[in-house]
Amino acid sequence: MLTKRKSKKKSLDQQLLMDIKKxxxxxxxxxxxxxxSIEPSEEGLLDLSLAKAKxxxxxxxxxxxxxxxxx
Numbered sequence: 001m002l003t004k005r006k007s008k009k010k011s012l013d014q015q016l017l018m019d020i021k022k023x024x025x026x027x028x029x030x031x032x033x034x035x036x037s038i039e040p041s042e043e044g045l046l047d048l049s050l051a052k053a054k055x056x057x058x059x060x061x062x063x064x065x066x067x068x069x070x071x
Contacts (some may be wrong), residue, residue, distance in 0.1 A: 005057045013067050020058045028050040 030048045034040045063070035 013065060016058060016062055016065070017067065017069055020055065020062060022056040023051060023058060027055050 027048070030044070030051055032045055034048055037044070059069055
């Protein structure tokens with residue numbers, strides 16, 4: 001029973017790390033688009049702030065779970 005719980009936790013931790021990497025990539029892509037646009041749209045700026053907020057939320061969750069998300 002204990003090993004099943006550990007394997008489930010490890011699986012969830014791996015999924016969290018994958019989500020963090022995906023959100024970081026999305027955030028950087030949106031930031032690059034906004035940075036290179038002449039007049040960024042309101043929707044683009046909202047998408048950028050949403051991606052940033054999601055990324056930092058998942059980083060806090062990783063810190064709470066005591067896993068290293070920045071490696």
